[in-house]
Amino acid sequence: MSEQMTEEITGEQIAAGKRAYELDREHVFHSWQAQGPFTPMTVLKAEGSYVWDGEGRKLIDLSSQLVNTNIGHQHPKVIAAIQEQAGKLATIAPQHVNDARSEAARLVAKHTPGELNKIFFTNGGADAVEHAVRMARLHTGKHKVLSAYRSYHGGTHLAVNITGDPRRFASDHATDGVVHFFPAYPYRSYFNSTTPEEETQRALKHLEDTILLQGPGTIAALILESIPGTAGIYLPPPGYLEGVRELTKKHGIVYIADEVMAGFGRSGKWFAVDHAGVVPDLLTFAKGVNSGYVPLGGVAISPEIFETFRERVYPGGLTYSGHPLACAAAVATITAMEDEGMVENAKRLGEEIIGPRLAQFAAEHPSVGEVRGTGVFWAIELVKNRDTREPLAAYGGSSPQMNQVVAAAKSAGLLPFANFNRLHVVPAMNIEDDVLIEALDRLEQALAVADTFVQ
Incomplete structure (x- = not known):
């Protein structure tokens, strides 16, 4: 042995x-x-x-x-919470209120930036991305989605096409309304930049050129990993995320921050966008929300996009949205993160x-x-x-x-x-x-x- x-x-x-x-x-x-x-x-x-x-x-x-x-x-507190929840209410359909989901939503909203206080729960990060894009398309009435190369957004059909790394190649038939742009990546700059400041300036010009050439009136959303994960953990140079946020506001595009991997403390802040003080329109999360103990993801939604669906039915859902075991794990995880x-x-x-x-x-x-x-x-x-x-x-x-x-x-x-x-x-x-x-x-x-x- x-x-x-x-x-x-x-x-x-x-x-x-x-x-x-x-x-x-x-x-x-x-x-x-x-x-x-x-x-x-x-x-x-x-x-x-x-x-x-x-x-x-x-x-x-x-x-x-x-x-x-x-x-x-x-983690003993999370294991105990899952066990306790299983003994009390192991599962329930998502149309019904349950205390685990309500408290999990409160705790997520407590830490999301700005007023992203409405939470839609999914089973993981990929379907969170799918639903965020669906919300953006219905909110704007537009279809195209901008996404960076050297990114990863999930393995389901739309999410993998939004992905900007080779894992999308086998599924990418250029029919899903996705347009890719070059990211700010100082070490392997696509813009021949020699300083972080140059990289920010040139990458933002490239992004706005892409928006203008595609037609702002055709673009529903821009999705960006606040810090790309499997694509390289390349941090955005100073001013880049702020510039992206300004471009999306200028051109009427929904900004989706993908925080599936970078969120819930991994970057040293609750969410990676917090490093830049940026507030997106939608924020996707999963993974760290309950340390992966039970599958859970979600979308945090701005007041403006929430209002679109106040009287209009949102055409999306899933059997396990806000599953009690997953949400109990999230409550215990976030609480442990705070307490410790x-x-x-x-x-x-x-x-x-x-x-x-x-x-x-x-x-x-x-x-x-x-x-x-x-x-x-x-x-x-x-x-x-x-x-x-x-x-x-x-x-x-x-x-x-x-x-x-x-x-x-x-x-x-x-x-x-x-x-x-x-x-x-x-x-x-x-x-x-x-x-x-x-x-x-x-x-x-x-x-x-x-x-x-x-x-």
Whole structure:
């Protein structure tokens, strides 16, 4: 047995995990995978910032799964709330009032910017995006949606077409009214910018040119991840979000802030738009709202758009909208975040531990092209050459070199988050300082492997 085998995992658990793996490969169809060569990792247990794999190895979860377990695994207050709710009211149709949904809506509205005080609950982020776009189209009577390249907005039909990364290619037939524009991305600028100020100015000019050439009278909405997540955690340069907000107001376009990954404390503020003081017309959320314990997402709605549907029927809904178990988990999660100061802690972890250590990585490892982030939301760009910025894996895929880096991270006892040529540092907001420091030490072992590929 592996040296990392722990006494916390029994032989019976490992045997059960092997049976689960056999059944998985026999019956489960996995998302975003070619099914044949896929060898998924079995998870036997998770607690706090740790997971135990099918062999009983204890790994530090530096991924927060899909960047959604914002308060870590198995938080006792959230588990207790789910159990209590199941004993009281396990499910109810969405047309009926239930106290868990009402309180969850109050708590979400408490933290959303401006007057986004009306909450429509969905099952996750993709359907939140779908409904936000539907609301915008009905509110404006227009159809087109502007979305940035290098973005991700979900896997359902419209959401994946709104997405600006290669995952949309197989479904994109240019029939869904989506128009993509180039984002502000200083490290890999599409505008040949040499400063953040230039990037903001040129990216906003490009966006307004796109609006004018498409016709403002045809555009219902602009959707933008406040800080793009899987697309690279590239922070908007100063003034960019403010400029986007002004353009949408100027041209009568609904501004949808996608906060599915960046929201609920991950950036060191409750929502990433708070860094810029921007208030959108609609805000989509999911993931961190209840740390992913039960599927939940939603749309926070401005007074103007709410008024459109005060007397007019909104033609949309879902059986599990505001499901009691999911909402009870949200109430407990948000309350725990408030009581335990997790958002403030995320900010501190970014400023005092992650940011300085990643800056050290950039100074000492030639494979590190750039590090960037805020709170517990960071990315490391790996390159073959710092001068040319040639990525360690091509856009849209992986590479043998990148696979070796990820394997080295796992061998060091990490569960990493990797996408294309990047490693993301996205731990829970309440990870212990010493565990985070240990995780970064282990991550540096993987960077030593990446350095061997520098040309």
